[in-house]
Amino acid sequence: MKTRVAWLVAVALAAAVGGYLATRCWVCRQDQSELERLQDVSHLARVLELRPDQVTAVGALQKAFCGNLAACCARHCACRGDLAALLVSEPFDSRRARETREALCRAYADSELATLEHMRSIRDLLDQRQRARFDRMIAEAFRRPCGMCPGGRCACEANRVEGAKP
Secondary structure: HHHHHHHHHHHHHHHHHHHHHHHHHHHHHOOHHHHHHHOOHHHHHHHHHHOHHHHHHHHHHHHHHHHHHHHHHHHHHHHHHHHHHHHHHOOOOOOOOOHHHHHHHHHHHHHHHHHHHHHHHHHHHOOHHHHHHHHHHHHHHHHOOOOOHHHOOOHHHHHHOOOOOO
């Protein structure tokens, strides 16, 4: 009887410690920015079964990519701040607002282009089997709703699913 109780206590303790550690890792990870998470190559290394030389190369690409994204983000955020000030200023300067909006859009477009180029650079490092897996990952990511559309579904996706013409 005492052995059974001891085992139950040990299992409960192990479950509690495991739950604590998992929660701590999840919560601590939330403190990281998206850029910091991008620099962690471990997920790609595991999923794509990267060789050590590929891990090093992808890590270098990720570091450069994060620098590019940080610069685009800084420009984008500066433009948002400028737009906020312009929107509440009197008199409203629509020319400056348009120029600032265009600069904001350029920063966003630059970040998107950097992302696409980065994906291609990683893809170029992969062997045929890894590339096929990476291609599936990319296709799955791009099929997800963008998050900007009402109801979480893009209009083009809704049309395709329901058989309507886009």
